[in-house]
Amino acid sequence: MRTGFVIAIIISCLSAKAAVIPVGLQERVTRIKDAVALAKPGDTLLIRPGVYREGNIILQKSLVILGESYPVLDGENQYEIFTIHADGVVIQGLKFINTGVASINDLAAIKLLESSRVRILQNKFDNTFFGIYLANSNHVWIEENQLQAEAEAEHQIGNGIHLWKCDHITIHNNRVEGHRDGIYFEFVTSSLITHNHSEGNMRYGLHFMFSHKNEYRNNTFKDNGAGVAVMYTREVTMVNNSFIHNWGPSAYGLLLKDIRDSFITGNSFAENSVGIFMEGSSRNKIQHNRFNQNGYALKLQASCDDNEIIQNNFQQNTFDLVTNGSLVLNKIEANYWDRYEGYDLNKDKTGDVPYRPISMYGTIVERMPQAILLWRSFLVLLLDRAEKAIPVLTPENLIDPLPAMRPYDFN
Amino acid sequence: MTRIIKYVFYDILRTRFIIFYTAFLLVCTFAFFQLDGDFGKVVLSLMNVVLMAVPLVCVVFSTIHFFNSYEFIELMLAQPVNRRVIFLSEYIAVASSLCLAYVVGVGFPFIIYGAWQPVSTLLITGIFLTLVFVSLAFFSSVLTRDKAKAIGIALLFWFYFSLIYDGILLWVIYTFSDYPLEKLTVTLIAFNPVDLARIIMLLQLDIAALMGYTGAFYKDFFGSSLGIVFSISLLMLWVLWPVIFSMRIFSKKDL
Numbered sequence: 001m002r003t004g005f006v007i008a009i010i011i012s013c014l015s016a017k018a019a020v021i022p023v024g025l026q027e028r029v030t031r032i033k034d035a036v037a038l039a040k041p042g043d044t045l046l047i048r049p050g051v052y053r054e055g056n057i058i059l060q061k062s063l064v065i066l067g068e069s070y071p072v073l074d075g076e077n078q079y080e081i082f083t084i085h086a087d088g089v090v091i092q093g094l095k096f097i098n099t100g101v102a103s104i105n106d107l108a109a110i111k112l113l114e115s116s117r118v119r120i121l122q123n124k125f126d127n128t129f130f131g132i133y134l135a136n137s138n139h140v141w142i143e144e145n146q147l148q149a150e151a152e153a154e155h156q157i158g159n160g161i162h163l164w165k166c167d168h169i170t171i172h173n174n175r176v177e178g179h180r181d182g183i184y185f186e187f188v189t190s191s192l193i194t195h196n197h198s199e200g201n202m203r204y205g206l207h208f209m210f211s212h213k214n215e216y217r218n219n220t221f222k223d224n225g226a227g228v229a230v231m232y233t234r235e236v237t238m239v240n241n242s243f244i245h246n247w248g249p250s251a252y253g254l255l256l257k258d259i260r261d262s263f264i265t266g267n268s269f270a271e272n273s274v275g276i277f278m279e280g281s282s283r284n285k286i287q288h289n290r291f292n293q294n295g296y297a298l299k300l301q302a303s304c305d306d307n308e309i310i311q312n313n314f315q316q317n318t319f320d321l322v323t324n325g326s327l328v329l330n331k332i333e334a335n336y337w338d339r340y341e342g343y344d345l346n347k348d349k350t351g352d353v354p355y356r357p358i359s360m361y362g363t364i365v366e367r368m369p370q371a372i373l374l375w376r377s378f379l380v381l382l383l384d385r386a387e388k389a390i391p392v393l394t395p396e397n398l399i400d401p402l403p404a405m406r407p408y409d410f411n
Numbered sequence: 412m413t414r415i416i417k418y419v420f421y422d423i424l425r426t427r428f429i430i431f432y433t434a435f436l437l438v439c440t441f442a443f444f445q446l447d448g449d450f451g452k453v454v455l456s457l458m459n460v461v462l463m464a465v466p467l468v469c470v471v472f473s474t475i476h477f478f479n480s481y482e483f484i485e486l487m488l489a490q491p492v493n494r495r496v497i498f499l500s501e502y503i504a505v506a507s508s509l510c511l512a513y514v515v516g517v518g519f520p521f522i523i524y525g526a527w528q529p530v531s532t533l534l535i536t537g538i539f540l541t542l543v544f545v546s547l548a549f550f551s552s553v554l555t556r557d558k559a560k561a562i563g564i565a566l567l568f569w570f571y572f573s574l575i576y577d578g579i580l581l582w583v584i585y586t587f588s589d590y591p592l593e594k595l596t597v598t599l600i601a602f603n604p605v606d607l608a609r610i611i612m613l614l615q616l617d618i619a620a621l622m623g624y625t626g627a628f629y630k631d632f633f634g635s636s637l638g639i640v641f642s643i644s645l646l647m648l649w650v651l652w653p654v655i656f657s658m659r660i661f662s663k664k665d666l
Contacts, residue, residue, distance in 0.1 A: 249627055293451075295617070295626075316451060318617045338452075368588040371581065372626050373596050375617060376455075377609055378463055379577040 018064075024048025024071075032057055032065075032073075039063055041086075047071040047094065055079045062086045067093035070124060073109075075099035080107040081128075088117045095124040096131075106158055108133035112140065120145065130158035131179065134166050142171045149178040154202045159184040163191075171196060178202070182224065185211040194218055204229045205246075216241055221253075227272060229255040236262040245271045252277045253294065259284060266410060269294055275317070278304045287311050288410055296322055296362070305329035313407045314338060318375070319362035326395040332357065336404040344405045355403040358394040360387035412496050415487065419504035422480060429512050432468060436460075436516025450526040451616065454533055457517060458612050461537045462605055463573060465513060466544040470565040473505050473548035478558040485666060494662040498549075502654060506545040510538050532615050536608040539646045543604045544569065546653035553657040553664060572605045580606075593628045604649040607642050 022028075023035045023045055033054050035045045044064040051072045056079045059065075063086070071094060075081050078100040082091065096109035108130035112118055119141045125131040131147040134140060142161060151157035160176035162184045163169060169191040175198075176182040182198030185191075185208035194217045198205035205221030206228045208214070215237040221228050227246035230236065236259060243253035253272035254264075259281040268290045269275035275294040276286070279301045289312045291297035297317040298309070302325030309330060314320045315338045334350065335357075342351035361380050365371050374380055387394060423429055439460055443453045480501070487497050514534060521530040551564035580599055584592060600606045614634050632638045 316449070368584055369626065370584045370588065370592045370596055373600065373606075373610065373629060374577055374581055374584075376458065376462075376613060377577045377606070378459075378573050379581065381459070382574075 018042040018044060020044045020046055022046045022048060025050055036061070036063065057082050059084045059089060060086050062088035064090040065092070065094070066090075067095070067123075069093075070095040072097055075107075075109070075128070077101070080105075080109075080111055082110045083113065084111065084115055084118065085113045087115055089115065090119045090121070091123060092119070092121040093123065095126065096128055097126045099128040099130070101129045101156060103155070106130050106133060106162070108158070108162070111135070112137045116140070119143070125149075125160075128158075130162050131160045131176070132162070133158075134163045134169065136165045137169075138166055139168045140166065140170070142169065143173055145174045147174065147176045147179065151178060151180070151202060154180050157202065159207075160198070160201070163188045167191065170194075175199075176201065181205075181207040182221070183207070185209070185214070187211065189213050191215070192217075196220070197222070199223050201225065205243075206230070208233060212236070215239070220244065221246070223247075224251075226250055227252040227255065227274075229257070230259060231255075231257040233258070234260040234262065238262070238264045238267060240266040242268045242270070243272060243275070244268075247271075247273050249273075255279075256281045256284070263287075264289065268292070269297070274299050277301075278307065280304065282306050284308070285310075288408065289313070290410060291315065291317055291320075293317065295319070299323070300330065301325075302327045307331070308333075310334050311404070311408060312336070313410070314357070315407065319359055319365070321357040321398075322362045322366050323358065323395065323398065324366065328395055328397045332398070332400050334402045334404055335400055336407045337400065338407075340403045340405075342403065349405050350402040351405055354399040354401045356388060356391065356394065356399055358398055360384050360391075360393050363393050412500050415492075415497060415500035416504045418483075419480065419501055420508060422483070423476065423504065423508045426476075426479075428472060429508050432472070432509070433512040433516045436513060437519065440517050440520040444520055444524055450524075453526075454530070454612075455616060457533060458609075458616070461517075461533060461540065461612075462609055465537055465540055466569050466573065466605065469509055469541050469544035470548045470569045471562065472509065473545045474552050474558075474562045474565045476505055477501065477549060477552040478561065481666075488666065495658055498658050498661045502545065502549055505549075506542055509541050509545060513537050513541055532611060536611050539643075539650070540604065540608050542650040543646065543653075546650050546657075550653035550657040553660045572603050576603045577606065597629070597632060601645050604646055607646055607649075611639075611642055 021035050021039055021043055023032055029035045031054055032052055036059060039061060041061045044066060047067045049069050049071050051074055053074045053076055059082060073081050073094055073096050075098045077098045081096050081099060091110060099109050100107045109125050109128040110120060111133040114136045116137060116139045120132055122144045125147040127149055132142055147160040149157055157180045159181040160179035160183060161171060165187040167189045171193045173195045177200050179201050180203050182201040182205045188211040191214045196219045199222040201224045203225050205224035209231045211233050213235045217239045220242045222244040224246055228243060246253055252274045253269040253276060255277045257279045260283055262284045264286045266288050270292045273295045275291045275297040277299045280303045282305050284307045286309045291314045294317045296319045297314050298321045300321060300323045302323055307330040309332045311334050313336045320337060337355050337357060340351055340355045342353035344351055361384055440457060443456045447453060484497060518530060518534055547568045548565045552561045554564060555561050610633055633642060
């Protein structure tokens with residue numbers, strides 16, 4: 001009797017085949033909303049090419065929505081396009097344009113509320129307020145989407161990929177341009193962010209707060225208004241990311257504020273006004289990174305402690321390191337500094353004389369920004385030399401005791 | 412005039428100093444390329460040479476040359492030639508030979524290494540600094556009859572513009588750092604040709620650092636086309652006024 005029941009269930013499962021419902025002008029179903037109403041959980045909606053102006057589409061069934069050569073879903077500058085409250089949804093190959101802009105509601109092209117096991121793949125977003133918005137969701141894959149917006153001011157635009165209170169999210173190979181924050185996390189944990197490209201966003205390329213135990217790998221953050229800012233977070237891993245060309249009075253390649261127990265390894269910081277700015281951060285390990293042609297490679301505020309800055313390459317930065325106090329609670333060791341002028345008599349590939357990475361003039365400029373005007377003058381050269389011989393202004397204990405003689409090869 | 416220039420030019424070549432100067436610059440530039448393959452760093456190292464060594468050499472050489480050719484000048488003055496023509500020919504010959512030495516010495520290695528782009532600013536600022544300091548040297552030469560005194564004055568010019576002036580400027584910035592100093596510092600910079608040249612170079616090399624709040628102001632000012640016209644015309648002014656003044660003194664002077 002029981003085995004018969006089990007067999008009956010298995011047979012019924014096999015026979016309950018998910019239906020494919022084509023949607024399009026030439027099809028029986030012309031509107032996505034009708035198709036959603038018609039479909040049973042597990043069905044697939046195949047959206048044919050065309051432009052669909054249907055306002056807000058609310059999805060509360062686990063459906064697969066596939067676009068055929070990028071059908072356009074137009075929000076008519078008024079609506080949110082997809083609001084999803086269902087598990088196991090797949091959205092693939094659609095193009096979203098012109099969502100509404102609002103100050104009270106966060107209108108998005110795809111908004112996910114309290115859902116899990118959702119995939120958002122290979123979609124295009126053009127001129128959306130928020131691109132992909134996840135709230136209180138978990139186990140979501142966001143892959144190979146392209147988000148683009150052209151806003152003129154921060155208040156006119158939302159974030160590209162916005163996550164609030166989520167966990168186990170994978171964000172892979174997306175491209176975000178021209179939003180407020182490229183990728184924004186708040187209370188997001190145990191997530192993986194890889195191979196994304198965030199460029200030309202108004203505020204931050206990546207912005208997260210209270211988002212513990214996340215891993216960021218091989219992402220590129222380029223030309224963003226204020227670079228990348230991460231705050232109030234612990235146990236973050238940042239590996240092989242590139243922070244490039246973030247220029248401006250308050251632009252940082254990477255701003256670390258109250259970050260603890262994190263690894264920052266193998267990243268490249270190039271041509272930023274400030275490579276890394278660290279404030280109130282503790283027990284982080286900054287290792288094997290490249291700092292090239294930054295204004296300030298590293299601004300290490302005196303409120304940081306127990307950080308390890310080891311085996312990095314500092315090349316062609318205007319200033320390698322500045323700090324705002326004389327207290328030294330961090331370990332700076334075995335880095336390569338292109339300004340190092342010491343020697344290596346015992347041939348162990350580390351210099352025999354400690355290196356003082358803080359230039360005196362860097363300290364002066366930190367206090368009086370106007371003084372940058374005299375940088376690279378003969379007077380400044382003399383002052384720096386004198387300071388290196390007898391430190392007065394710069395913290396005496398801030399030294400790299402074992403500077404590397406040759407740059408590390410990280411490739 | 413061209414004939415006098417030609418004679419002075421031959422005279423300069425005969426002293427062989429200009430050849431040593433060219434060789435020195437060549438060796439320097441090649442050495443920097445050997446030490447570091449990166450063009451940015453080569454330009455950086457050369458910048459120190461341009462800002463320090465080039466003015467010094469120009470000042471010393473021009474003054475010495477002026478007094479060494481004093482007899483030649485006296486001889487020329489005995490001929491029916493305008494004093495201004497003689498003076499200008501001297502100036503043009505000295506300045507052009509030093510400029511040529513500089514362009515060959517610095518520019519040639521860059522062409523060989525195929526880095527034409529970064530060197531153009533370096534060449535332009537170097538040429539301007541050469542012209543400015545030759546002018547200043549001529550000015551100090553016509554001020555007195557005594558060779559040692561003239562060299563002293565010329566060296567003082569060099570010392571003042573490359574060191575003392577910056578010291579004063581730093582003091583001003585330090586003392587009045589609570590006030591908005593952006594416009595004042597830009598004005599003060601205009602009174603020093605070395606600083607002007609340095610800032611033109613700075614805009615090429617340290618853009619990232621200049622993007623701080625204050626730096627952005629300087630960058631917007633000096634980096635704009637108006638700012639470039641401003642700095643170039645100021646440098647022109649620095650070339651012209653000593654020449655004009657010294658020409659006036661020279662044409663009235665009892666030699």
